[in-house]
Amino acid sequence: MTEHNGSDDRTGHEHDSHDPDERGYFGEFGGRFIPEALIPALEELSAEYDKARLDPDFVNELLRLLSDYAGRPSLLTEAPRFARHAGGAQIWLKREDLNHTGSHKINNVLGQALLTKRMGKKRVIAETGAGQHGVATATACALLDLDCVIYMGEVDTERQALNVARMRLLGAEVVPVKTGSRTLKDAINEALRDWVTNVETTHYLLGTAAASHPFPLMVRNFHRIIGIEARRQMLAKAGRLPDAVAACVGGGSNAIGIFHGFIDDKDVRLVGYEPAGHGIESGEHGATLSEGSPGLLHGSRSYLLQDEDGQITEAYSISAGLDYPGVGPEHSYLKDSGRAEYYSVTDDEAMEAFQLLSRTEGIIPAIESSHALAGAIRLGKELGPDGVILVSLSGRGDKDMDTAAKFFGLVGEDA
């Protein structure tokens, strides 16, 4: 097994052979399929990020916030009791759930909020599904004194009411989106409408590694710290690299962040798990890479869920954070190039893994991350006792207790 060059001190912002081309393409995926009115803002953002990623002041300020404010590096925890249910393979959890605000989202949010200040903009808008990205954005805006407006589908404001309260407590304005399917994709549509109207004063702090260039590159680089730390920790604690890295994929930001730590380690399998919802055959799922086809949505060419007319179809998952009919373009590229594999996990399998990790390790995972845990169980059975698996535990499950209580019947006299 070869060592990464300088794997111990990389920050994630280095230029390397995995950068997209100058038009923002990873192979045939990516680009800018977006109104001309937003092109100047995207060019400004690209130029600013290109400068910032090479600027030690910017990178060091970000690293300082990540350590002193967000709590990085996040832990690597072995999960031996959970692993017994996974063919006896070794299972290691990258604990993004322990970051401030409870998920990996803070990595990207702090980076983009600092960029917003660099660009001299005072107002931030963002979309959110489950509320993790919205809460993280509202947090960074409170910290850095930025005005904050969060767009959230009305369906999601209802199923994640506590996160709405959290964002408002942090000083953000939360706008329930009542158009279309009233979920994440419609929140993005509404945020884009705001952005095209207020682009001069406003930065769109996008929450996943998707949309138009430079977002897929920039968001990925803000999350590469996950994989850089995890690789170092695996070598130190397990004494070897994993056979496979498992992560959940909605838009795909935690997955791309952890995958990149191992992307040049050809023997390490990179495995993404999408939501199969009520089962692929039910038609109610969010398995974009497994079941979708290439198309254009929210500013880039990537796989998406669409009908034969190119109308975007509604995604479904028990997890609001995976309930999205698109996916970041680099995942489309990794799928077609064969470097990464993508499978899907149903609501029931994910909830079983959710309960299992809670009971065997005392860790309540986010339902999003539970899709990766369910995948790890399958991988463990496949690899057997010699297998070593790294799981991206992208978030904690506190926000999901209402859903879990209903699913398992945990509340009330008969519970």
Add this chain to the structure above:
Amino acid sequence: MSRLATVFEATRAENRAALVGYLPAGYPTVDGSAEVLTAMVESGCDIVEVGLPFSDPVMDGPTIQLAAEQALRGGFRVKDVFRVVERVASTGGHAVVMTYWNPVYRYGVDAFARDLAAAGGLGIITPDLIVDEADEWVAASETHGLDRIFLVAPASTEERIVTTVARSSGFLYAASVMGVTGARDAISNAAPDLVRRVRAHTDMPIGVGLGVRSGAQAAEIAAYADAVIVGSAFVSQAGEGIDGVRTLAGELAEGVRSRVAAGQAS
């Protein structure tokens, strides 16, 4: 040769601006949209934009979003747009399609261009396709003789304007404000400035749209642009019935013939 060029030769000869009206195909129904569009042509629209309803219209405000949603709920299919264009063209109207790009990409860019040309359509307005991503569309439009109407916006830099002009044909769509579609009380003063900046690079006709709803606004824009583009106001009227559509088209048609100096409209 641009097939829209003849329209603008005529309006320029009459020393007036052209009136361009928009309605989504399938709103209120497929046949209903063909009737409304035909009425718009009869009542003074020199060009009509036949919208292709899309599930995720990020450049549209509430009026057009709701109309598109209704059309899709009513079972609108992409191929219906050709039927509507054919109906408009058969009565002598000049029709272009306005569409988000994914449905065209999915249909096949060349196949869409071929079927649109066969239906008598003259070109496509592409609100979320920038010239940098348009190689396939440029090739298909050349093959099938269609015009390429790209957008420029107040935020567009000189460099972007030059690049966009170079790949456009028929006319250029200048967005009057930074924002989405929807009727507004006043047209921003960004529009004349944008038209002046575009004019420095081309003689191609320039249409101004976003927010236009009255004859007075049309007259104001007609003073400095080659076409006045009206969308949401027609969509609102179409929801009320065809008489209101005719009245609005008549008022706007008068407006584009008045050419009030900017700032003098009440």
